[in-house]
Amino acid sequence: MTTTTLPLRAELFLDGAWRPGSDGRTFPVIDPSDGSTIADFAIATREDCLHAVESASAAQASWAATSPRHRSELLRAAYEVLTDEVELFAEIMIRENGKSYADAIGEANYAKEFFRWFAEEAVRIPGEYRLSPGGDKRIVVDRQPIGVSLLITPWNFPAAMATRKLAPALAAGCTVILKPARETPLTAAYVVDVLHRVGFPSGVVGLVTPVPTGPIVADMLAHPAVRKLSFTGSTEVGRELLHASADTVVSTSMELGGNAPVIVLPGADLELSVRESLLAKMRNGGSACTAANRFYVHSSVHDAFVARMAEELAAVRVGPGLDRSNQLGALVSVKERDKVAALVRSAVDEGAVVVTGGESSPEGAFYDATLLTNVRHGSAVNATEIFGPVTAVVVYDDVDEAIRMANDTVFGLMAYVFGEERSAIAVAGRLEAGMIAINRGVVSDPAAPFGGVKQSGLGREGSSDGILEFLEEKYIALTA
The missing domain is CATH 3.40.605.10 (Aldehyde Dehydrogenase; Chain A, domain 1)
Known part of the structure:
Protein backbone atom coordinates (compact mmCIF):
# COMPACT_ATOMS: atom_id res chain seq x y z
CA MET A 1 0.00 0.00 0.00
CA GLY A 257 34.23 0.23 -6.28
CA GLY A 258 36.65 2.14 -4.14
CA ASN A 259 38.54 1.76 -0.89
CA ALA A 260 39.79 5.30 -0.43
CA PRO A 261 42.76 5.80 1.88
CA VAL A 262 43.29 8.92 3.98
CA ILE A 263 46.87 9.72 4.94
CA VAL A 264 47.32 12.23 7.75
CA LEU A 265 50.96 13.32 7.66
CA PRO A 266 53.06 14.47 10.60
CA GLY A 267 52.55 18.18 11.14
CA ALA A 268 49.12 18.21 9.51
CA ASP A 269 46.72 20.96 10.55
CA LEU A 270 44.45 18.97 12.86
CA GLU A 271 41.50 21.35 12.77
CA LEU A 272 41.46 21.30 8.97
CA SER A 273 42.19 17.55 8.80
CA VAL A 274 39.30 16.64 11.10
CA ARG A 275 36.85 19.05 9.45
CA GLU A 276 37.60 17.85 5.93
CA SER A 277 37.90 14.19 6.98
CA LEU A 278 34.36 14.41 8.33
CA LEU A 279 33.18 15.58 4.91
CA ALA A 280 35.13 12.81 3.17
CA LYS A 281 33.79 10.16 5.53
CA MET A 282 30.26 11.27 6.39
CA ARG A 283 29.02 12.65 3.06
CA ASN A 284 25.99 10.55 2.16
CA GLY A 285 26.44 8.67 5.43
CA GLY A 286 29.61 7.07 4.10
CA SER A 287 27.71 5.38 1.26
CA ALA A 288 29.89 6.74 -1.50
CA CYS A 289 32.53 5.14 -3.69
CA THR A 290 34.71 8.17 -2.91
CA ALA A 291 34.12 7.93 0.84
CA ALA A 292 37.16 7.98 3.10
CA ASN A 293 37.48 4.32 4.06
CA ARG A 294 40.93 3.69 5.52
CA PHE A 295 42.52 6.29 7.79
CA TYR A 296 46.30 6.09 8.14
CA VAL A 297 47.25 8.60 10.84
CA HIS A 298 50.84 9.33 11.88
CA SER A 299 51.65 8.41 15.47
CA SER A 300 52.68 12.00 16.27
CA VAL A 301 49.13 13.30 15.64
CA HIS A 302 47.13 10.10 16.16
CA ASP A 303 45.81 10.70 19.67
CA ALA A 304 44.80 14.31 19.02
CA PHE A 305 43.17 13.39 15.69
CA VAL A 306 41.18 10.54 17.27
CA ALA A 307 40.05 12.72 20.19
CA ARG A 308 38.76 15.44 17.86
CA MET A 309 37.08 13.01 15.48
CA ALA A 310 35.41 11.21 18.39
CA GLU A 311 34.01 14.48 19.71
CA GLU A 312 32.60 15.43 16.31
CA LEU A 313 31.15 12.00 15.51
CA ALA A 314 29.54 11.62 18.93
CA ALA A 315 27.63 14.86 18.29
CA VAL A 316 26.17 13.72 14.94
CA ARG A 317 22.38 13.65 15.12
CA VAL A 318 20.88 10.49 13.59
CA GLY A 319 17.32 10.19 12.31
CA PRO A 320 14.92 10.45 9.34
CA GLY A 321 16.00 12.84 6.62
CA LEU A 322 12.65 14.64 6.52
CA ASP A 323 13.65 16.15 9.87
CA ARG A 324 16.18 18.68 8.65
CA SER A 325 17.95 18.83 12.00
CA ASN A 326 19.20 15.26 11.51
CA GLN A 327 22.70 15.06 10.08
CA LEU A 328 22.86 11.31 9.40
CA GLY A 329 19.98 9.51 7.76
CA ALA A 330 19.25 5.83 7.31
CA LEU A 331 21.24 3.42 5.23
CA VAL A 332 19.39 2.27 2.13
CA SER A 333 18.11 -0.93 3.76
CA VAL A 334 18.21 -2.97 6.96
CA LYS A 335 20.34 -5.47 5.04
CA GLU A 336 22.91 -2.77 4.31
CA ARG A 337 22.82 -1.60 7.93
CA ASP A 338 23.44 -5.13 9.15
CA LYS A 339 26.39 -5.49 6.76
CA VAL A 340 28.01 -2.41 8.28
CA ALA A 341 27.31 -3.67 11.81
CA ALA A 342 28.92 -7.01 10.94
CA LEU A 343 32.08 -5.25 9.71
CA VAL A 344 32.35 -3.36 13.00
CA ARG A 345 31.88 -6.58 15.00
CA SER A 346 34.58 -8.31 12.95
CA ALA A 347 36.96 -5.39 13.54
CA VAL A 348 36.38 -5.61 17.30
CA ASP A 349 36.99 -9.36 17.16
CA GLU A 350 40.33 -8.58 15.49
CA GLY A 351 41.34 -6.16 18.24
CA ALA A 352 39.85 -2.81 17.18
CA VAL A 353 38.45 -0.48 19.84
CA VAL A 354 35.12 1.33 19.48
CA VAL A 355 35.76 4.91 20.60
CA THR A 356 32.25 6.13 19.82
CA GLY A 357 29.14 4.71 18.14
CA GLY A 358 28.97 1.09 17.07
CA GLU A 359 25.22 0.70 17.57
CA SER A 360 22.25 0.01 15.28
CA SER A 361 18.86 1.57 15.91
CA PRO A 362 16.02 -0.72 17.05
CA GLU A 363 13.82 0.66 14.25
CA GLY A 364 14.76 1.70 10.74
CA ALA A 365 18.06 1.21 8.89
CA PHE A 366 20.06 3.59 11.06
CA TYR A 367 23.62 3.09 12.27
CA ASP A 368 25.51 5.44 14.58
CA ALA A 369 28.47 7.50 13.43
CA THR A 370 31.29 5.22 14.58
CA LEU A 371 35.01 5.59 15.25
CA LEU A 372 37.37 2.61 15.52
CA THR A 373 41.01 2.70 16.58
CA ASN A 374 43.67 0.02 16.82
CA VAL A 375 42.53 -1.20 13.40
CA ARG A 376 44.88 -3.58 11.64
CA HIS A 377 45.86 -2.97 8.03
CA GLY A 378 44.43 -5.77 5.91
CA SER A 379 41.62 -6.59 8.34
CA ALA A 380 38.08 -6.99 6.97
CA VAL A 381 36.97 -3.47 7.87
CA ASN A 382 40.15 -2.09 6.30
CA ALA A 383 40.01 -4.16 3.12
CA THR A 384 36.26 -3.82 2.46
CA GLU A 385 34.40 -0.82 1.05
CA ILE A 386 32.41 -0.05 4.22
CA PHE A 387 29.64 2.04 2.63
CA GLY A 388 28.56 3.32 6.02
CA PRO A 389 29.38 5.89 8.73
CA VAL A 390 32.40 4.05 10.16
CA THR A 391 35.82 5.70 10.55
CA ALA A 392 38.56 3.06 10.93
CA VAL A 393 41.97 4.37 12.00
CA VAL A 394 45.35 2.67 11.49
CA VAL A 395 48.36 4.26 13.18
CA TYR A 396 51.71 4.44 11.33
CA ASP A 397 55.21 5.73 11.97
CA ASP A 398 56.83 5.82 8.52
CA VAL A 399 55.35 7.75 5.58
CA ASP A 400 56.71 5.24 3.06
CA GLU A 401 54.85 2.51 4.92
CA ALA A 402 51.63 4.56 4.88
CA ILE A 403 51.92 4.92 1.11
CA ARG A 404 52.55 1.19 0.74
CA MET A 405 49.46 0.40 2.80
CA ALA A 406 47.37 2.95 0.91
CA ASN A 407 48.33 1.32 -2.41
CA ASP A 408 47.83 -2.22 -1.08
CA THR A 409 44.45 -2.75 -2.75
CA VAL A 410 42.97 -3.67 -6.13
CA PHE A 411 41.03 -0.39 -6.02
CA GLY A 412 42.26 3.01 -7.13
CA LEU A 413 39.40 5.49 -7.28
CA MET A 414 40.01 8.14 -4.61
CA ALA A 415 42.63 9.09 -2.03
CA TYR A 416 43.01 11.90 0.50
CA VAL A 417 46.18 13.47 1.91
CA PHE A 418 46.39 15.95 4.78
CA GLY A 419 49.59 17.79 5.57
CA GLU A 420 51.92 20.60 4.55
CA GLU A 421 51.20 21.19 0.87
CA ARG A 422 54.59 20.31 -0.60
CA SER A 423 54.80 17.08 1.37
CA ALA A 424 51.18 16.24 0.52
CA ILE A 425 51.76 16.78 -3.21
CA ALA A 426 54.82 14.52 -3.07
CA VAL A 427 52.74 11.78 -1.40
CA ALA A 428 49.88 12.29 -3.88
CA GLY A 429 52.26 11.64 -6.76
CA ARG A 430 53.01 8.18 -5.36
CA LEU A 431 49.41 7.13 -4.70
CA GLU A 432 47.62 4.81 -7.13
CA ALA A 433 44.29 6.59 -7.55
CA GLY A 434 42.43 8.38 -10.31
CA MET A 435 41.49 11.27 -8.01
CA ILE A 436 43.36 12.72 -5.04
CA ALA A 437 42.23 15.42 -2.63
CA ILE A 438 44.84 17.43 -0.78
CA ASN A 439 43.65 19.11 2.41
CA ARG A 440 40.02 18.91 1.34
CA GLY A 441 37.21 16.38 1.76
CA VAL A 442 35.20 16.73 -1.47
CA VAL A 443 36.48 16.79 -5.06
CA SER A 444 33.41 16.03 -7.19
CA ASP A 445 32.58 18.67 -9.80
CA PRO A 446 30.82 18.36 -13.18
CA ALA A 447 33.77 20.19 -14.73
CA ALA A 448 36.34 17.67 -13.42
CA PRO A 449 37.10 14.18 -14.80
CA PHE A 450 35.74 11.53 -12.44
CA GLY A 451 37.14 8.00 -12.53
CA GLY A 452 39.66 5.54 -11.20
CA VAL A 453 42.56 3.25 -11.99
CA LYS A 454 43.17 -0.46 -11.41
CA GLN A 455 39.88 -2.26 -10.66
Missing part, protein backbone atom coordinates in the same frame (compact mmCIF):
# COMPACT_ATOMS: atom_id res chain seq x y z
CA THR A 2 1.37 3.41 -0.98
CA THR A 3 1.96 5.74 1.97
CA THR A 4 3.23 8.91 0.28
CA THR A 5 1.54 11.93 -1.26
CA LEU A 6 4.51 12.76 -3.49
CA PRO A 7 3.72 12.96 -7.23
CA LEU A 8 5.64 9.81 -8.13
CA ARG A 9 6.08 7.94 -11.40
CA ALA A 10 6.35 4.21 -10.77
CA GLU A 11 6.11 2.75 -14.28
CA LEU A 12 8.37 1.97 -17.20
CA PHE A 13 9.02 4.67 -19.78
CA LEU A 14 8.86 3.29 -23.31
CA ASP A 15 8.15 4.97 -26.65
CA GLY A 16 7.72 8.33 -24.96
CA ALA A 17 4.99 7.14 -22.56
CA TRP A 18 4.60 5.75 -19.05
CA ARG A 19 3.27 2.22 -18.92
CA PRO A 20 3.15 -0.85 -16.66
CA GLY A 21 5.28 -3.89 -17.32
CA SER A 22 3.85 -6.29 -19.87
CA ASP A 23 3.05 -8.91 -17.23
CA GLY A 24 1.68 -6.44 -14.67
CA ARG A 25 4.08 -7.37 -11.87
CA THR A 26 5.53 -4.81 -9.45
CA PHE A 27 8.07 -4.61 -6.64
CA PRO A 28 7.82 -2.44 -3.49
CA VAL A 29 9.98 0.62 -2.99
CA ILE A 30 10.73 0.88 0.73
CA ASP A 31 11.42 3.90 2.93
CA PRO A 32 14.43 2.63 4.93
CA SER A 33 13.75 5.03 7.80
CA ASP A 34 10.57 3.22 8.83
CA GLY A 35 10.12 0.22 6.53
CA SER A 36 6.97 1.59 4.89
CA THR A 37 6.16 1.08 1.22
CA ILE A 38 6.39 4.29 -0.78
CA ALA A 39 5.27 2.88 -4.13
CA ASP A 40 4.88 -0.31 -6.11
CA PHE A 41 7.13 -0.01 -9.15
CA ALA A 42 6.54 -1.79 -12.45
CA ILE A 43 8.76 -4.76 -13.26
CA ALA A 44 10.18 -4.84 -16.79
CA THR A 45 10.15 -8.20 -18.51
CA ARG A 46 12.73 -9.35 -21.02
CA GLU A 47 10.31 -8.35 -23.78
CA ASP A 48 9.89 -4.87 -22.28
CA CYS A 49 13.65 -4.35 -22.15
CA LEU A 50 14.27 -5.54 -25.68
CA HIS A 51 11.39 -3.33 -26.79
CA ALA A 52 13.22 -0.40 -25.13
CA VAL A 53 16.33 -1.26 -27.17
CA GLU A 54 14.33 -1.42 -30.41
CA SER A 55 12.64 1.88 -29.62
CA ALA A 56 15.99 3.56 -28.90
CA SER A 57 17.43 2.07 -32.08
CA ALA A 58 14.55 3.41 -34.16
CA ALA A 59 15.08 6.90 -32.75
CA GLN A 60 18.89 6.92 -32.97
CA ALA A 61 19.38 8.25 -36.49
CA SER A 62 16.98 11.17 -36.12
CA TRP A 63 18.34 12.10 -32.68
CA ALA A 64 21.94 11.97 -33.95
CA ALA A 65 20.90 14.29 -36.79
CA THR A 66 19.38 16.81 -34.35
CA SER A 67 21.44 19.98 -34.14
CA PRO A 68 23.82 20.32 -31.20
CA ARG A 69 22.11 23.59 -30.30
CA HIS A 70 18.71 21.92 -30.03
CA ARG A 71 20.11 19.13 -27.86
CA SER A 72 21.80 21.78 -25.75
CA GLU A 73 18.61 23.73 -25.22
CA LEU A 74 16.67 20.65 -24.17
CA LEU A 75 19.31 19.81 -21.58
CA ARG A 76 19.32 23.39 -20.34
CA ALA A 77 15.53 23.25 -20.03
CA ALA A 78 15.84 20.11 -17.90
CA TYR A 79 18.32 21.94 -15.67
CA GLU A 80 15.85 24.79 -15.22
CA VAL A 81 13.00 22.45 -14.22
CA LEU A 82 15.20 20.62 -11.73
CA THR A 83 16.24 23.99 -10.29
CA ASP A 84 12.61 25.01 -9.84
CA GLU A 85 11.72 21.63 -8.31
CA VAL A 86 14.88 21.00 -6.31
CA GLU A 87 13.03 20.48 -3.01
CA LEU A 88 10.81 17.80 -4.58
CA PHE A 89 13.89 16.24 -6.17
CA ALA A 90 15.53 16.02 -2.74
CA GLU A 91 12.46 14.70 -0.96
CA ILE A 92 12.08 11.78 -3.35
CA MET A 93 15.67 10.78 -2.57
CA ILE A 94 15.12 11.13 1.16
CA ARG A 95 12.10 8.87 1.03
CA GLU A 96 13.51 6.00 -1.03
CA ASN A 97 17.20 6.25 -0.13
CA GLY A 98 17.04 7.32 3.51
CA LYS A 99 19.68 10.05 3.28
CA SER A 100 19.64 13.21 5.36
CA TYR A 101 18.11 16.41 4.00
CA ALA A 102 21.55 18.05 3.71
CA ASP A 103 22.86 15.13 1.67
CA ALA A 104 19.72 14.97 -0.49
CA ILE A 105 19.58 18.68 -1.30
CA GLY A 106 23.31 18.63 -1.93
CA GLU A 107 22.94 15.77 -4.38
CA ALA A 108 19.95 17.38 -6.09
CA ASN A 109 21.93 20.57 -6.71
CA TYR A 110 24.97 18.59 -7.86
CA ALA A 111 22.91 16.32 -10.13
CA LYS A 112 21.18 19.11 -12.02
CA GLU A 113 24.54 20.73 -12.79
CA PHE A 114 25.38 17.90 -15.19
CA PHE A 115 22.52 18.99 -17.43
CA ARG A 116 23.84 22.56 -17.44
CA TRP A 117 27.46 21.49 -17.98
CA PHE A 118 26.72 19.13 -20.86
CA ALA A 119 24.25 21.56 -22.39
CA GLU A 120 27.36 23.68 -22.90
CA GLU A 121 29.53 20.76 -24.04
CA ALA A 122 26.94 19.66 -26.64
CA VAL A 123 27.85 22.62 -28.85
CA ARG A 124 31.61 22.18 -28.40
CA ILE A 125 32.23 18.65 -29.67
CA PRO A 126 35.76 18.82 -31.08
CA GLY A 127 37.04 17.70 -34.46
CA GLU A 128 40.30 17.98 -36.41
CA TYR A 129 41.42 19.18 -39.83
CA ARG A 130 45.12 19.15 -40.69
CA LEU A 131 47.64 18.41 -43.39
CA SER A 132 49.39 15.06 -43.12
CA PRO A 133 53.17 15.15 -42.48
CA GLY A 134 53.76 13.74 -45.97
CA GLY A 135 51.69 16.51 -47.52
CA ASP A 136 49.66 14.09 -49.64
CA LYS A 137 46.31 14.39 -47.86
CA ARG A 138 44.15 16.35 -45.47
CA ILE A 139 43.30 14.49 -42.28
CA VAL A 140 39.75 15.11 -41.09
CA VAL A 141 38.66 13.61 -37.76
CA ASP A 142 34.97 13.74 -37.01
CA ARG A 143 33.29 12.59 -33.79
CA GLN A 144 29.89 10.97 -34.11
CA PRO A 145 27.43 9.49 -31.57
CA ILE A 146 28.35 5.95 -30.62
CA GLY A 147 24.70 4.89 -30.66
CA VAL A 148 22.18 3.26 -28.33
CA SER A 149 23.54 3.46 -24.78
CA LEU A 150 22.55 1.38 -21.77
CA LEU A 151 23.05 3.32 -18.52
CA ILE A 152 23.08 1.39 -15.24
CA THR A 153 23.09 3.36 -11.99
CA PRO A 154 23.43 2.49 -8.26
CA TRP A 155 21.28 3.31 -5.24
CA ASN A 156 23.71 5.48 -3.27
CA PHE A 157 23.51 8.55 -5.55
CA PRO A 158 20.34 7.85 -7.54
CA ALA A 159 20.13 11.37 -8.97
CA ALA A 160 23.73 12.31 -9.66
CA MET A 161 24.69 8.97 -11.17
CA ALA A 162 21.71 9.18 -13.52
CA THR A 163 22.33 12.74 -14.70
CA ARG A 164 26.10 12.18 -14.96
CA LYS A 165 25.36 9.53 -17.60
CA LEU A 166 22.18 10.86 -19.22
CA ALA A 167 23.53 14.35 -19.85
CA PRO A 168 26.69 13.50 -21.85
CA ALA A 169 25.00 10.69 -23.76
CA LEU A 170 22.10 12.90 -24.84
CA ALA A 171 24.45 15.82 -25.56
CA ALA A 172 26.50 13.55 -27.82
CA GLY A 173 23.41 12.50 -29.79
CA CYS A 174 22.94 9.02 -28.33
CA THR A 175 19.60 7.51 -27.43
CA VAL A 176 19.57 6.01 -23.96
CA ILE A 177 17.99 3.35 -21.77
CA LEU A 178 18.31 4.00 -18.06
CA LYS A 179 18.26 1.06 -15.64
CA PRO A 180 18.29 2.31 -12.04
CA ALA A 181 18.88 0.27 -8.90
CA ARG A 182 15.79 -1.49 -7.62
CA GLU A 183 16.15 0.25 -4.24
CA THR A 184 15.86 3.73 -5.78
CA PRO A 185 13.88 3.76 -9.05
CA LEU A 186 11.65 6.71 -8.15
CA THR A 187 14.42 9.30 -8.41
CA ALA A 188 15.40 7.97 -11.84
CA ALA A 189 11.77 7.99 -12.95
CA TYR A 190 11.42 11.59 -11.80
CA VAL A 191 14.49 12.64 -13.83
CA VAL A 192 13.18 10.83 -16.90
CA ASP A 193 9.80 12.53 -16.43
CA VAL A 194 11.54 15.91 -16.42
CA LEU A 195 13.25 15.02 -19.72
CA HIS A 196 9.87 14.00 -21.13
CA ARG A 197 8.24 17.22 -19.96
CA VAL A 198 10.86 19.46 -21.60
CA GLY A 199 10.39 17.78 -24.97
CA PHE A 200 12.87 14.99 -25.61
CA PRO A 201 11.46 13.01 -28.56
CA SER A 202 9.85 9.59 -28.27
CA GLY A 203 12.37 6.76 -28.09
CA VAL A 204 15.32 8.96 -27.15
CA VAL A 205 15.01 8.16 -23.44
CA GLY A 206 13.77 4.88 -21.96
CA LEU A 207 13.51 3.59 -18.38
CA VAL A 208 13.40 -0.10 -17.43
CA THR A 209 13.59 -2.03 -14.16
CA PRO A 210 14.15 -5.67 -15.13
CA VAL A 211 13.62 -8.66 -12.83
CA PRO A 212 15.74 -10.80 -12.83
CA THR A 213 18.34 -8.15 -13.55
CA GLY A 214 21.49 -10.00 -14.65
CA PRO A 215 20.12 -12.28 -17.39
CA ILE A 216 17.93 -9.57 -18.92
CA VAL A 217 20.72 -6.99 -18.95
CA ALA A 218 22.92 -9.60 -20.65
CA ASP A 219 20.20 -10.05 -23.30
CA MET A 220 20.12 -6.30 -23.85
CA LEU A 221 23.89 -6.17 -24.25
CA ALA A 222 23.70 -9.00 -26.77
CA HIS A 223 21.34 -6.97 -28.95
CA PRO A 224 23.31 -5.63 -31.94
CA ALA A 225 21.79 -2.15 -31.56
CA VAL A 226 23.38 -1.55 -28.13
CA ARG A 227 26.81 0.00 -28.67
CA LYS A 228 27.58 1.53 -25.27
CA LEU A 229 27.36 0.47 -21.63
CA SER A 230 27.97 2.98 -18.86
CA PHE A 231 27.87 1.36 -15.42
CA THR A 232 28.36 2.60 -11.89
CA GLY A 233 28.41 -0.04 -9.18
CA SER A 234 30.50 -2.70 -7.55
CA THR A 235 33.65 -4.11 -9.10
CA GLU A 236 32.18 -7.62 -8.84
CA VAL A 237 29.16 -6.72 -10.98
CA GLY A 238 31.37 -4.66 -13.27
CA ARG A 239 33.47 -7.72 -14.06
CA GLU A 240 30.32 -9.67 -14.99
CA LEU A 241 29.14 -6.86 -17.26
CA LEU A 242 32.52 -6.68 -18.97
CA HIS A 243 32.22 -10.39 -19.75
CA ALA A 244 28.68 -9.87 -21.04
CA SER A 245 29.86 -6.99 -23.26
CA ALA A 246 32.67 -8.97 -24.83
CA ASP A 247 30.77 -11.06 -27.38
CA THR A 248 29.38 -8.00 -29.18
CA VAL A 249 32.37 -5.78 -28.31
CA VAL A 250 30.20 -3.15 -26.62
CA SER A 251 32.12 -0.04 -25.59
CA THR A 252 32.15 0.16 -21.80
CA SER A 253 32.62 2.89 -19.21
CA MET A 254 32.98 1.52 -15.70
CA GLU A 255 32.88 3.52 -12.47
CA LEU A 256 33.44 0.75 -9.96
CA SER A 456 38.04 0.96 -9.86
CA GLY A 457 37.04 1.52 -13.44
CA LEU A 458 37.50 2.41 -17.08
CA GLY A 459 36.98 5.83 -18.62
CA ARG A 460 35.98 9.16 -17.13
CA GLU A 461 32.72 10.96 -16.38
CA GLY A 462 32.18 14.70 -16.17
CA SER A 463 34.55 17.31 -17.61
CA SER A 464 35.06 17.51 -21.36
CA ASP A 465 36.06 13.84 -21.20
CA GLY A 466 32.55 12.73 -20.28
CA ILE A 467 30.98 13.44 -23.65
CA LEU A 468 33.86 11.72 -25.47
CA GLU A 469 32.83 8.42 -23.87
CA PHE A 470 29.68 8.55 -26.04
CA LEU A 471 31.40 9.56 -29.29
CA GLU A 472 33.40 7.60 -31.85
CA GLU A 473 36.14 9.05 -34.00
CA LYS A 474 35.82 8.80 -37.76
CA TYR A 475 38.90 9.55 -39.85
CA ILE A 476 38.26 10.88 -43.38
CA ALA A 477 41.19 11.30 -45.79
CA LEU A 478 40.93 14.07 -48.37
CA THR A 479 43.23 14.84 -51.26
CA ALA A 480 45.55 17.69 -50.35
